[in-house]
Structures are given as C-alpha cells and as structure tokens.
Amino acid sequence: MTSQVQEIIERHVAQGTAPGIVVADGDASGRLDVVSAGDFGDDAIVRIQSMTKPVLAVATLRLVQDGRLDLDAPVERWMPELADRRVLRTPDSALDDVVPATSPITVRHLLTNTSGYGMTTTPGPLRDAMVANRTQASQEAVALGAQDWLDALAALPLMFSPGEGWRYHHSFGVLGILLGRVVGRSLEEHLAEDLFEPLGMVDTGYTVPRPQAHRLPAAFRHGEDGPLSPIEPAGDGFYMAPAPFDLSHAELVSTASDYAAFARMLAAGGRFGDRLVVEPRLLDEMRTDRIPPRLKTPDSFFPGFWDGMGWGYGVAVQTEGPHRGRYGWSGGLGTDVYIDPDGSFRVILTQIEMGPQAMRLFTDLA
Structure with a gap:
C-alpha cells in the first residue's frame, strides 16, 4: 500500500496540487507507514485547522467520563455570556427582530454543531454583522482573543434555537473556551497534560516553538487560473510562538506522526496501550450520526454534504456506501483524517486551501 500511496502523492505534487504532501497510514495494532512528497518532510508541523474538532471532542468526553462535565448541562453555568439567548425570527430578519430561545445551549449542542451559532451560508443582516465584528469564519487565523471573540459572538442573536438546526464551526470555538473554564486553567496546558503528552503528541499545540520554525511550511491557495499563491509564510506568521492572545477558540498545529x-x-x-482514553460507550456516541434527518437541510452546509453522511461529536460519519462506518474530518488547509471500522486509519496533510485540487487528492486516497 505504501508504494501506491507514494505514487499518488508524487503525482499530485508534480501536477501542482500542493507543494508538499504527507500521508500516514496505520491501524490499531501499531502499524504506521509515513510517506512524503514535495517540499516538506514527514516531520513537518502543519496547520490542521478543523482537524482540531475531533481533538476537542475527545477532550470533552474525557471530562464527561471523569464526572466533571455532563453532555446535557447548559453551558451558561460556566459561560454566563450565553445565558438568555435570543433567536432571529427568520433567517433574514434584522438583528433586533428576535424571539427567546426555546432551550439553553448544552455541551451536546456544541459537540454536534447545533448550538445556534455557526457559519452563515446566505447574505443577510446576521452575516454582515459577523463580518463586521470579526466572528465570521474564514481560512484566515482568528482576529480576536478568546474572550473578545466570545463577547462579540454573544452580542449576536442565534440563527435558531439550540437543537433546532445545524451550522458548522463556531460551536467548537465556544467549546474550547468552555473546556478551559471547566478545568480552571489554560486549555493548551490541559490538552498537553491530559491528552498530548500521554499519546506522545510532542509537536501538537496552538503554536510552533521558535526553535522549530523551520518545520512549519508555507500555506497556499489556488488561483482561478491554477497557480498557487502564498497565504501564510514558512517558519513565521500567526502560528509561531508566542501566541498573540488566548487561543482557546482557535485551531491546532500537528504532525503526521502526532495525529496518527x-x-x-x-x-x-x-485505548492507547494499557490506558483507557475514551470509554467505549462515549466513543460509540462520538462516531455515530447524532443529527436527525429534519436538520440535514441543503442550506446548512455545502451542497451534497449530507448525502450518505452524518455528524457525531466533532467528526463526520459515513452512513451509506462502501465506506459505511468510516468517520473523521478535514481541515481547511487541505488536511484530512479517517478511521475505518476495521481499525485502519489514514492521515493526509498538505498546506493548500481546501478546494477542487485538495478534494481530488482526498478522493484518490480514499
């Protein structure tokens, strides 16, 4: 399998899909094959963006199994900013045309992207407001520190009452801040001690240490006519330590071997060796579709997303087809992970903005 994967990624580098690609294949028994092609090696530290979501889901479930958090607990217990939510009367209503939310936001709502916050997919007053107050999601790094971002988000109405819709992304920014408040310390410190160090994820965090700057490749996007243009520099930029502000709502950097x-x-x-990281009952919940059909609307995400697909806790779950039971998620700079029911997995890392080129790579490596 390694030679086949090597041929695929070398072909994609040669045709300009990405300057560098790393793939890690493995299974539950401990097998691991890491191959790379192009401008960065297999130890590159990359911006994994939304592949942070499965990590936060596991961190949350560990607090649940320790009795420190309940999936159905209202988050306003730790986040008073989110008490007494108001909801837009219609999706295109003015920001003051609101009604009371029918229920509070819970931890489960955050894990399932059903909190009422999320990416706006159509023009309107709410989308304009999110762009203006710098809470609208994009491929760019977050523009506000965690508290300022939460305050700005909390000043806006919800798109729908919690549990009554599905919108991507922002729930996990809220979740990161929530976890830090529950543990009473820096989220980065908690993740390092509770998850990364026990799993041997020595290069995973919110920033890259300055002595390791040479391992951070540049990030690119494809122009309309094909050529790549840089959007983040190599060895510099937002993700280099020290962090400019609290990044509890932000996204991680990692390596192929760490994420593997x-x-x-x-x-x-x-399980990791003799250590139980996530209880089986909670892992089953994480990798099971939690979204009722009525919420899988065409306007909730990109076209076709829900075809044979569901969403668990921080991961998409394939519910139909030859890969039924596969689960995982991607990052906006061309990264991807999936785990199959037979215990095998694949991690794909590039640093190109998600688009047709990255999707063709993922399809070839599916």
Whole structure:
C-alpha cells in the first residue's frame, strides 16, 4: 500500500496540487507507514485547522467520563455570556427582530454543531454583522482573543434555537473556551497534560516553538487560473510562538506522526496501550450520526454534504456506501483524517486551501 500511496502523492505534487504532501497510514495494532512528497518532510508541523474538532471532542468526553462535565448541562453555568439567548425570527430578519430561545445551549449542542451559532451560508443582516465584528469564519487565523471573540459572538442573536438546526464551526470555538473554564486553567496546558503528552503528541499545540520554525511550511491557495499563491509564510506568521492572545477558540498545529497517534487511539476503541482514553460507550456516541434527518437541510452546509453522511461529536460519519462506518474530518488547509471500522486509519496533510485540487487528492486516497 505504501508504494501506491507514494505514487499518488508524487503525482499530485508534480501536477501542482500542493507543494508538499504527507500521508500516514496505520491501524490499531501499531502499524504506521509515513510517506512524503514535495517540499516538506514527514516531520513537518502543519496547520490542521478543523482537524482540531475531533481533538476537542475527545477532550470533552474525557471530562464527561471523569464526572466533571455532563453532555446535557447548559453551558451558561460556566459561560454566563450565553445565558438568555435570543433567536432571529427568520433567517433574514434584522438583528433586533428576535424571539427567546426555546432551550439553553448544552455541551451536546456544541459537540454536534447545533448550538445556534455557526457559519452563515446566505447574505443577510446576521452575516454582515459577523463580518463586521470579526466572528465570521474564514481560512484566515482568528482576529480576536478568546474572550473578545466570545463577547462579540454573544452580542449576536442565534440563527435558531439550540437543537433546532445545524451550522458548522463556531460551536467548537465556544467549546474550547468552555473546556478551559471547566478545568480552571489554560486549555493548551490541559490538552498537553491530559491528552498530548500521554499519546506522545510532542509537536501538537496552538503554536510552533521558535526553535522549530523551520518545520512549519508555507500555506497556499489556488488561483482561478491554477497557480498557487502564498497565504501564510514558512517558519513565521500567526502560528509561531508566542501566541498573540488566548487561543482557546482557535485551531491546532500537528504532525503526521502526532495525529496518527491520536487516530490510532480512536481506531483501537479509545485505548492507547494499557490506558483507557475514551470509554467505549462515549466513543460509540462520538462516531455515530447524532443529527436527525429534519436538520440535514441543503442550506446548512455545502451542497451534497449530507448525502450518505452524518455528524457525531466533532467528526463526520459515513452512513451509506462502501465506506459505511468510516468517520473523521478535514481541515481547511487541505488536511484530512479517517478511521475505518476495521481499525485502519489514514492521515493526509498538505498546506493548500481546501478546494477542487485538495478534494481530488482526498478522493484518490480514499
């Protein structure tokens, strides 16, 4: 399999899909093959963006199994900013045309992207307001520190009452801040001690240490006519330590071998060696579709997303087709992870903005 994967990624580098690609294949037994092609090696530290979501889901479930958090607990217990939510009367209503939310936001709502916050997919007053107050999601790094971002988000109405719709992304920014408040310390410190160090994820965090700057490749996007243009510099920029502000709502950097350790733990039923990381019952919830059909509307995400697909806790779940039971997620700079029911997994890392080129690469490596 390694030679086939090597041929695929070398072909994609040659045709200009990405300047560099790393793939890690493994399984629950401990097998791991890492191959790379192009401008960065297999130890590159990359911006994994939304592949942070499965990590936060596991961190949340660990607090649940320790009795420190309940999936159905209202988050306003720790986040008073989110008490007494108001909801737009219609999707295109003015910001003051609101009604009371029918229920509070819970931890489960955050894990399932059903909190009422999320990416706006159509023009309107709410989308304009999110752009203006710098809470609208994009491929750019977050523009506000965690508290300022939460305050700006809390000043806006919800798109729908919690549990009554599905919108991507912002729930996990809120979740990161929530976890820090629950543990009473820096989220980065908690993740390092509770998850990364036990799994041997030595290069995973919110920033890249300055001595490791040479391992951070540049990030690119494809122009309309094909050529790549840089959007983040190599060895510099937002993700270099020290962090400009609290990044509890932001996204991680990692490596192929680090994220493979995380994927192997999931593939092994929530175990890492002799250590139980996630209880089986909670892992089953994480990798099971939690979204009722009535919420899988065409306007909730990109066209076709829900075809044979569901959403668990921080991961998409394939509910139909030859890969039924596969789960995982991607990052906006061309990264991807999936775990199959047979205990095998694959991690794909590039640093190109998500688009047709990255999707063709993922399809060839599916």
